Amino acid sequence: MAASPSTARALNDRLALRLLQQEGPLTAGQLKQLTGLSRPTVADLVERLTAAGLIGMVGEAGEQRRGPNAKLYGIVADRAHLAALDVRTEGVAVLVSDLVGEVLAEAALPITGDAGTGPAVEQAVNLVERTLKEAGADRLHTVGIGAPGLIDPASGELRDSTGLPEWHRRLVAALQERLPEARVSVENETNLAALAEQRDGAARGRDTFVLLWLGHGTGAAVILDGVLRRGASGGTGEIGFLPVPGTSGLPSATDCEGGFHSLVGAGAVAQLAESYGVVTEPEESPAGAVRAAVAADVPGAAGARFLDALADRVTVGVASLVALLDPGHVVLGGEVGQAGGEALAGRVRERLAAMSPLPADVRASSLGGGAVLRGALLTARDRAQDELFGPGGAAPGQKSSPSGV
Incomplete structure (x- = not known):
């Protein structure tokens, strides 16, 4: 059954917006080439999206050719402002x-364990408000938070969660x-780091992989067939509790001591x-x-x-993940994974084989300490x-004008 004209227009608008998200500013000619739509249809959708305030002319292309330059259209960047937070046990970072994701301002603030719950919350919220003001914005549309737990x-x-502020x-x-x-x-920090690595980092373009977080805490993010897996209780990837050889005992339901965390956690x-x-x-x-x-x-040093020795320990956990999930690709993230780089990842790769x-x-994170904020x-x-774009790209309350499809 053929789509109605209004549905077709909505789909065309959505396709054009997605291309502008992914590719950046484009000319009408480039939109025609990438979408396969006719020239009149592209002209109509550009008019609709411009009238809705979703896209606008951001420049010109073809400056070195004769004749008039083609107009470049891009998403209206200041239509909304966003904030991202990386919340840690010892502080918070915000941008x-x-x-379109261009960072306008960013800041970080240490928050000590003896600050108290109320004052700590107030410090973090004040930091967000100050950073928003520094960015020259008066309101936030969306806030994404990455936190342990x-x-x-x-x-x-x-x-x-036990042990978290x-x-x-x-x-x-x-x-x-x-x-x-x-x-x-709010989302688990390891999951966000994995999404960032998939989009822009060491797992770019991969539908299936695991990110092993090696830092103050120990965890894993699992992406299978393009889907982030959370599990029935949200606990997929709690590898710190995995019973492994080489520890003094077994972990308990409330303490990962004796689990994989005992081998690769910060203290270990x-x-x-x-x-x-x-x-x-x-x-x-x-x-x-x-x-x-x-x-x-240096060999022997x-x-x-x-x-x-550290690679021996890390490989125990990686081998368990590979045996269960067969992900084909493992990224070592977190502070320790980032610091180890290829020197550690290469050793783990050899031992795993x-x-x-x-x-x-096995690869080291390519986004490093900024992975959580990026995610x-x-x-x-x-x-x-x-x-904002809606199912068809039109602004809320904006009616599409009649046009050909």
Whole structure:
């Protein structure tokens, strides 16, 4: 059954908007070529989307050819402003962008454990408001938050987790109260990092892969057949609780001590580095020890032997993920994965090939410490664009004008 003229127009508008999202500014001729639509149809949709305030002329193309230059059309970037937050146990980072994702302002703030729940929430919210003001915006359309812990798949809320500050859970409600017009959502930090790596990083273009998070905490994000898998309770990827050899016991329902976290968590990595004589300044994180080892990665040296031992441990978890999921691709993320780079990823890749019959490429994160913020921004941008563009690309309340299809 053929689509009605209004449905066809809506589909054409949506297709054009998606292309402008993905490709950036385009001429009407380029839209015609990419969509396969006729010239009159493209002219009509450009007129409709311009009238709706969704796209506008942003420049000209063809400056080096004779005749009039072709107009370049792009999404109206200041139609909405977005915020992305990376919430950690020790602080929060925030950025504000326009609708196409260009960062306008960013800031970070340490929040100590003794700040108290109320003051910590107030500091974080104030940081968002200051960054919004610095960006020259007066309101936020969408806020995306990345945080450690489990997300309830039914409510979309951050679940109460042992060892995580209470202000994390209170922050979402506080932001919604202070920014009532904004759409606020929270997602697990590892999941957001994986989405960013898939879009722009070490897993770009892959429909199936696993991101192993190696940092203060230990976790994994699983993307299978293009879908982020959360599980029945939101706990897919809680690999820190995985029972593994080489630990002092077994994990419990409330404590991952004795699980994989005991081998590769921040404390374990710091102890391992010290045992090999890889010493850093007291204020340095375990990732600092890994960076020092990479810088001194000479066969037989302490740094190389430490990286070998760390790779042995990491491979235990990677091999388990590969045996269960057969993802074909594993990204090492988090502070330790980023610090280890190819020196650590290459070692894990070699050990995995000897341990598992299933092939899997192991790569270090290419987005590093910005992966969570990048993922939060991408999800906020997608949500805002989907809402503003609507199922057919027309603005809310905007009626499409009659035109050919």
